[in-house]
Amino acid sequence: MNAPVAFxxxxxxxxxxxxxxxxxxxxxxxxxxxxxxxxxxxARGEIRRRPDALEGDGLAVAGLVLGYLMVAMAVVGFLFVFLFFGGLLAFIAAAS
Structure with a gap:
């Protein structure tokens, strides 16, 4: 007989x-x-605790990658804006 398939x-x-x-x-x-x-x-912790009942680790990793990439891009964007306008203000202050 066939063994039951775990869902x-x-x-x-x-x-x-x-x-x-x-x-x-x-x-x-x-x-x-x-x-x-x-x-x-x-989700990754939940899946590790119950590997026989849950799947979806790839979905969780994809969500993590998308989330961390967006946070990293936001930080780089804020740094760019801060440094650009800070340098612009320093240039204006030095020119006057």
């Missing part, structure tokens, strides 16, 4: 992480990225 369910938090990561790149840049990072880590 593994996709983690809901992994799906939320991926969707929030995508929203972080479109509609909700800050909130979506933070939600993607938090739920991605929670």
């Amino acid at each position: 593994r369910q996709t983690s809901a938090m992994a799906i939320v992480s991926l969707v929030a990561g995508l929203l972080g790149w479109s509609l909700l840049p800050v909130i979506g990225s933070v939600v993607a990072i938090v739920t991605g880590h929670l």
Whole structure:
């Protein structure tokens, strides 16, 4: 006889992480990225604790990557704006 096939369910938090990561790149840049990072880590922990019942580690990793990339790009953007306008103000102050 055939052994019963174990049915593994996709983690809901992994799906939320991926969707929030995508929203972080479109509609909700800050909130979506933070939600993607938090739920991605929670989903990976949940999947590691119950590997026989849950799957979706790839979805969680994709959400984490999207979230962290958006946060990194935001930090680089803020640094660029701060340094550009700070340098511009220093140039104007030195010229006058």
